[in-house]
Amino acid sequence: xxxxxxxxxxxxxxxxxxxxxxxxxxxxxxxxxxxxxxxxxxxxxxxxxxxxxxxxxxxxxxxxxxxxxxxxxxxxxxxxxxxxxxxxxxxxxxxxxxxxxxxxxxxxxxxxxxxxxxxxxxxxxxxxxxxxxxxxxxxxxxxxxxxxxxxxxxxx
Amino acid sequence: xxxxxxxxxxxxxxxxxxxxxxxxxxxxxxxxxxxxxxxxxxxxxxxxxxxxxxxxxxxxxxxxxxxxxxxxxxxxxxxxxxxxxxxxxxxxxxxxxxxxxxxxxxxxxxxxxxxxxxxxxxxxxxxxxxxxxxxxxxxxxxxxxxxxxxxxxxxxxxxxxxxxxxxxxxxxxxxxxxxxxxxxxxxxxxxxxxxxxxxxxxxxxxxxxxxxxxxxxxxxxxxxxxxxxxxxxxxxxxxxxxxxxxxxxxxxxxxxxxxxxxxxxxxxxxxxxxxxxxxxxxxxxxxxxxxx
Numbered sequence: 001x002x003x004x005x006x007x008x009x010x011x012x013x014x015x016x017x018x019x020x021x022x023x024x025x026x027x028x029x030x031x032x033x034x035x036x037x038x039x040x041x042x043x044x045x046x047x048x049x050x051x052x053x054x055x056x057x058x059x060x061x062x063x064x065x066x067x068x069x070x071x072x073x074x075x076x077x078x079x080x081x082x083x084x085x086x087x088x089x090x091x092x093x094x095x096x097x098x099x100x101x102x103x104x105x106x107x108x109x110x111x112x113x114x115x116x117x118x119x120x121x122x123x124x125x126x127x128x129x130x131x132x133x134x135x136x137x138x139x140x141x142x143x144x145x146x147x148x149x150x151x152x153x154x155x156x
Numbered sequence: 157x158x159x160x161x162x163x164x165x166x167x168x169x170x171x172x173x174x175x176x177x178x179x180x181x182x183x184x185x186x187x188x189x190x191x192x193x194x195x196x197x198x199x200x201x202x203x204x205x206x207x208x209x210x211x212x213x214x215x216x217x218x219x220x221x222x223x224x225x226x227x228x229x230x231x232x233x234x235x236x237x238x239x240x241x242x243x244x245x246x247x248x249x250x251x252x253x254x255x256x257x258x259x260x261x262x263x264x265x266x267x268x269x270x271x272x273x274x275x276x277x278x279x280x281x282x283x284x285x286x287x288x289x290x291x292x293x294x295x296x297x298x299x300x301x302x303x304x305x306x307x308x309x310x311x312x313x314x315x316x317x318x319x320x321x322x323x324x325x326x327x328x329x330x331x332x333x334x335x336x337x338x339x340x341x342x343x344x345x346x347x348x349x350x351x352x353x354x355x356x357x358x359x360x361x362x363x364x365x366x367x368x369x370x371x372x373x374x375x376x377x378x379x380x381x382x383x384x385x386x387x388x389x390x391x392x393x394x395x396x397x398x399x400x401x402x403x404x405x406x407x408x409x410x411x412x413x414x415x416x417x418x419x420x421x422x423x424x425x426x427x428x429x430x431x432x433x434x435x436x437x438x439x440x441x442x443x444x445x446x447x448x
Contacts, residue, residue, distance in 0.1 A: 003307050004192040005183060010201060010302075010311030011318075017205050017263055018315075020213060022255035028216035029235050032228075035221035 125153035168392055175275070175388045178305065179297040196298050197305040204266035204302065212262060234258070238434070245438050248327045248445030253438065256319065260312070261434040267302045268380060268426030272419055275387040303429075304380040306373065313373035316437045317365070324444035332447065337361050368440055372433065379429045383422050390414045 129149055179196040215231050224232060235258060242254040278300045283293035302308040325333045338354035340361070393411040397404040 002189055003310055004180075004190050004194065006192075006194040006197055006305065006307035007311040007314070009193065009198060010308045011315045013198075013201055013205065014259070014263070014312050014315045017208070018252070018256050018259045020209060021259045021262075022252055025209075025213040025216040026235070026255040026258065028219050029212075029232060030239070032216075032219035032221045032224075033232055033236065036224075039221060 121153045125149050128152055167396055171392065171395055172385075172388055174294075174297070175279070176299070176385070177297045178299050194299075194305055194307060196300065197302045197308055200270055200300045201267065201302045201308060204263060204270065208259075208262045208266050212258070234261075241435070242438055246442045246445060248323060248442070250323055250326065250441075250445070252319075253323075253441055256441075257434050257438050260316075260437055261430050264303060264312075264376065264430035264433050265427060267308065268430055271301045271304065271380060271383055271387070271426060272422060273300065275384075275391050299384075301380055301384055303376055304384045306377045309373035309377040309380075310369065312433075313369035316372065316440065317369040319437075320368075320440050320444045323441050327445040328447060336447075372436055372440075376429050376433050379425055383418075383425060386418055387415075390418060 178194040180192045181195050183191045183193055211227075212231060215228060219228060219232075238258045238261060239254050242257055246253050279296070279298050282298040283296040286293045286296035299305065328336070338357050339350065340357060342353045342357055342360075344350045344353045390411055393407045393414070394404060397407065
């Protein structure tokens with residue numbers, strides 16, 4: 001039980017083991033642990049960043065969709081307006097054209113009527129003259145009674 | 157009957173004494189008791205150190221910062237535990253304290269662990285080797301638990317003592333370190349008071365410094381020695397027993413129960429003692445680093 005030389009050797013051996021652990025063991029293990037801790041921290045912050053980016057792009061996509069929808073609605077509105085305008089214009093044009101055609105036709109009819117009336121009047125005058133001639137059995141001097149005939153024709 | 161008992165008791169004493177005898181080799185021929193080496197202690201210290209190194213140093217070289225394996229996780233848990241303990245307690249500059257503490261814990265644990273091997277197993281192999289070599293197996297001494305040898309625990313306690321002084325000097329400087337021998341723990345105002353108190357301070361300091369390695373080494377040694385002795389006593393229950401004798405069956409059963417119980421309990425003791433040795437060393441080193 002009395003301590004002997006072994007204790008000196010044991011003390012030195014202990015220091016040797018401490019030195020080996022300090023030199024070759026401890027730093028590697030601590031380095032590995034710290035590196036892993038850094039990796040984990042980095043991964044967590046990256047995940048956080050990715051999450052934020054995703055939220056950002058989600059918001060942007062929603063905004064884009066909203067804008068596109070508004071634009072489409074505007075385009076449709078405009079198209080409706082244009083269509084209405086075109087239809088209105090076409091209607092107006094048709095009305096104008098119809099009026100014009102009606103006027104032309106009326107004028108034509110008027111002219112025809114006038115012409116026919118003139119013709120008829122001439123014919124009636126001639127008939128009247130011929131009738132009168134027959135009634136009177138005498139020849140009426142057409143030139144002498146021109147004024148009378150014209151007046152007659154005008155009265156018809 | 158009486159002679160049988162006498163023979164048995166002699167046998168028992170011899171058995172116990174044989175178990176508590178180191179394989180000693182004298183160095184030189186001074187005949188001094190100090191110039192002796194306990195070869196078995198050194199041998200199994202080397203075995204424990206190799207196991208410890210294989211576990212920690214070899215693993216450290218393969219340590220990955222990726223996903224750690226089971227063994228690496230276990231070692232990392234121990235390393236982080238020791239590191240946390242040291243960071244919490246020790247506020248000095250020295251970077252050596254944490255590896256030193258880890259070595260204390262790991263090495264002592266593995267040395268203590270040898271106590272859990274069946275008490276007669278290695279001795280029986282060694283005696284067999286002796287017989288095979290044509291030597292007397294009665295002189296085949298082999299104690300495999302290095303921490304049950306006062307030399308080991310005292311050697312480590314003195315190593316811690318030296319580290320304590322080294323840390324004290326390197327943290328505080330030589331002047332302050334030696335001045336504190338005379339000015340702490342009792343502080344005085346004025347030169348007269350300081351001179352009056354200095355002998356008391358010096359005496360207390362010397363006692364304190366001397367007691368630490370002694371208590372540190374004796375605590376571990378006492379626990380392990382007692383543990384080993386109880387294993388020996390449990391083994392004695394069926395010493396020289398014959399199957400023909402009825403008591404062998406009772407005692408054999410008792411031995412199994414006692415052996416199992418003490419081994420299970422001893423797992424706690426070996427871990428706890430390694431831990432206590434480490435924690436106290438950290439505390440001593442921290443106290444040395446702090447100014448009074």
